[in-house]
Amino acid sequence: MAIATTANSLSTRDLYLFNKGNLFHSYRTFGAHSVRKGNKRGVRFTVWAPNAKQVRVVGSFNEWNGVEHAMELIGETGVWSLFIPKLKPGTIYKYEIFTKDGNRLLKSDPFAYQSELRPSTASVVAEGFDFKWNDGDWQQRKLEDSPYREAMLTYEVHLGSWRNRGKEQFWTYEEMADALVDYVVDMGYTHIELLPLTEHPLDQSWGYQATGYFSPTSRYGTPKQLMHLVDRCHQRGIGVILDWVPGHFCKDDHGLRLFDGTPIYEGKDWKRAEKPLWGTLAFDFGCTEVQSFLISNAIYWMDVFHIDGLRVDAVASMIDLHFDKPQELLTYNAFGGKENTDALRFLKRLNETVFQYFPGALMIAEDSSAWPDVTAPTYMGGLGFNFKWNMGWMNDMLRYMALDPNDRRHHHNLITFSLLYAFSENFVLPLSHDEVVHGKRSLLNKMSGTYEQKFAQLRLFYGYWMTHPGKKLLFMGGEWGQFDEWKDAEDLDWELLDYDSHGSMHRYVKALNHQYLQQPSLWERDCDPGGFEWIDVHNAEQSIIVFLRRGQASHEFSVIVCNFSYHGYSDYRIGVPEPGEYRIALHSEAAAFGGVLTDVPEVRYSKTAPWHGRPCSITLDLPPLSFQMLVFAQSELECEDRLTT
Template sequence: MPDKKQNEAGVYNASLLTDHDIYLFKEGSHFKLYDKLGSHSTVVDGIKGTYFAVWAPNAQKVLVIGDFNQWNKETHPLKVRADGSGIWEGFIPGIGNGSAYKYHIISRYNNYKVDKGDPYAFRWEVSPKTASLVWDLNYEWGDNDWMKTRNTRNALDAPFAVYEVHFGSWRRVPEEGNRFLTYREMAHYLADYVKEMGFTHVEFLPIMEHPFYGSWGYQTVGYFAPTSRYGTPQDFMYLIDHLHQNGIGIILDWVPSHFPSDEHGLVYFDGTYLYEHSDPKKGFHPEWNSYIFNHGRYEVQSFLISSALLWLDKYHIDGLRVDAVASMLYLDYARRDGEWIPNKYGGKENLEAITFIKKFNEAVYKAHPDTQTIAEESTAWPMVSKPTYIGGLGFGMKWNMGWMHDTLKYTSKDPIYRKYYHDQLTFSIWYAFAENFVLPLSHDEVVYGKGALIGKMPGDEWQKSANLKLLFGYMYGHPGKKLLFMGGEFAQWKEWNHEESLEWHALQYPSHQEVQRWVKDLNAFYRSEPAMHALDFDIHGFEWIDFHDWEHSNVSFIRKGRNADDIVLVVCNFTPVPWYNYRIGVPRGGFWKEAINSDAKIYGGSGHGNFGGVEAAPIPAHGRYHSLSLTLPPLGIVFFKSEGEEKRR
């Protein structure tokens, strides 16, 4: 640390920043700022203390206030660097891990004074308190085996069956005032459950520090800190470590699009629009009442990408799901005419945000090529999940919102009317390979009066359950990775409420146990059969058998792996009527084993099936030389595995 001179207030003019750090920061390419800015326990001249650094270029004065000086706003000023970076820094002796602090900022403008939390803090006080805490990220990891092999587990040809979780409402402790589980408690409950159910990954709704619990984390303040509601950063690391040791990957929701208006946060940070745009037509989000990042500002780019890489570098996270990408791509998103500013070419595309997104993806895959970035993007923007070097945005995958909306709209209709809407079911295949799609049945579909998934299904209780199992089966059969929000896997009846635990008590009833068992067996089949996942993003992995039978509301198709023997036939009947002697053309002869059937009695079905499998007959159908005569169960889906003639013998 150069320049260790102590000022009158006992603050050393020490620095962790080099000239090269400043150069990278100012050009928007410093992606490890968490090592340089914020608070860091260190030693200067043999004295233990904490180094502070904060970006506030329009401040007249910046002081550190905290429990160490009784929040005195006069005693511990930082010094601004002389290099024009706008960074204020200093070393204060005697401050260590756990000390609470804020920055008292006096702006050059409008006599503005404010107490701000540290944008780079590794930990915050438990809400509703708003101070940052000095904290280290030391942890002894035990997930070496996972980290060495996750390139295969996270590959695009690997099975992805993602269990989406809101941490605070997955499970509560009602006998203790309905309190949250801690990170360490959750580690064991969640790992055991996810492992038993066969999901490959857990995706957490934003875990980053957020002041308002009801935002589910999507109004982030602490971009470098897991929320303290559930424990310390090391507790969160323990959760990740334990999931990894049980063979489960972790994806985090990350929100680089907007941030809330809480005074202690990023908004109007130094008395100016520092992180956000100054013009509300670009800087304020009318739909979420939040502020939009100025993605064209290089220092903001460094801030956000450093946040992304922190979770991968320090927390061993396996993927980032980027929220609200469409709101970043379009200048007119959620705005009426006259409420947005066109780009320099007169268009609605946000050129600065597009550049940022590409830079973010390039930085992530350069540093951690064995991870994935996933876009929640709700429009037809082209090449979202294609590499930047061919003109794409660079994400690894993209949520297929069109599939979700069309499929839910179709399955929510009374079966008697489904034949008139057959294209809602089949349309998604025509664009299924345009992107690397994830098929989500997400939290967004079970809130705000939309009801639980099973509540959307038509019919009596049995039919609702059958329809839900059929929906899940169709999702697993359809090309694309899978995502299911918590509670859906056991047919929770109540709409999700972030203030309550899931309805685990429902599992005392057979109908809920049967849906849960179906999802468990679907996961096992999906993971064990390469035909079900290896070519999810390759048109050669899918082949229609028949999508024309709208009169019976049936569809049938083939899923294929790279090996010629990896063939699975998927047949769906979206009516409550069983169909007997229903002929389906198949690409080869031999025996076709009935691998899994949603109408089996173990899943609460009526028991219609094909007695373990069917021998293909040399009877042409659907343009193929062989065919099967099948029984199609009511409101059911059946998967057949081709075993070939030699295996049958």
């Protein structure tokens, strides 16, 4: 067996920056790297374990006996390093850590770039990431376009259950690069959001309880195969958002918990570290080395894998020291409050750093709190995200849609309240995986009424969702009205597409998606109060709302009419702002979408009959539980020259 030699080529400046919380590409220093030392080729291992008595590298190459592969502690940095010649990519390894109290631990590498397939837990020396990218046009476009004024219609995906071949028989990243990307493009989505891809031991955690933050899960293949998937998305004009979990990590022995025998990642205050709701541990956001670790991880996914943005999970649990904690675990900040000031500072620094390196990135907060200015710049006192999930809108609307329509007149505020705060942040309207699991029922099954009425209500709901201000996100299976809850161990119920009701819903969602893309009025001014106007907000008795969405051009607008009641209305008059022709771009009750109308008129013409405070008006037939979108088509004809047909 070759005798290992110590690697002294580490940059002392990089280690200093790491200790100070300022090494934002620490994945280039830490972990296992194939390098040349003198005339020898091998692997350099580097790990942070400041309170360890000794650290060794063990693996199949030394029969898991690290006596000849002891690492050297570099000064007072808490960093250990070792160069082992002749090792190659594919080598599996762990760190053998001897604690100051005499215990021996076997730990996976926190900076591992590849991991064994569970239930095995060792790290893997990865191949060099010399992937040939073909997404230059996409990267240039990101720099030129503003995400606030662009369409953003996101398809949320769990790769293990979108398609699979059976229990634990997953499609690879590379296979997804064909089938999934083709499907997303055909359906009209602009982005894919992937549930966490960081390595995790338990399938049922969906990646939210990680052990390998730099390691794409091996369930679906290799890191290079993931790069291929992202590259294919970009070549087809699809952005990729990664669900990212910096708030907490799992307690498995091979992971970050008590990494060197002491709480270096979770911090010394066990009350603050414990996350009893999830059985996990919170990161110590005040620790400078943890800051280097986490911020580097965010940069890593964008730098190495070309990920376009991060949906930052559970922000509310990060910034609230009392979030879902029993009385005995409550702690307070230095000012006596429950705000986690370390987490708040961390999030600001995270966003500042990401945008410094990647100005076109998406940083999306999944935040259920009422914390103000989440999407305001840090120099204005905000947290610095550029988007936030609108959990209030989602909760109100799902509650409203579950009501018997005969009772909705008493709860009209549930569909109108969101417009009081719709422009206080840059919002995404999420219909995510969290709403279709754990007994919450699928979106279709949340709707009230008979089987047919459920489909009509879901079409109506989707229409209102798509035309309400804010970017959009829909979890897989929702596009055809999957009746059962999401089953994470099985693939989606694709066979439902053979049934008329679900096939019609699928056609409707596809048509709705493409109408969204074609109408700039639905997204150009999502973050601008001038992009929305109520036409009729007060008709609670009939459960009808009418509103306007405006684009940048003066004559570019859409009129939205939603009837949330069981009653249909003929010749229902609505006010409109301009004379001329209005094209019915989409009607949820068209027979092609599973509705009752075999003949939907293509256009309507306004009359010079003021209504709803507008100079002109149109009359429409409103079927029960229906959505209509009319798009203004500028005409030379004056209102009085045409009568509404």
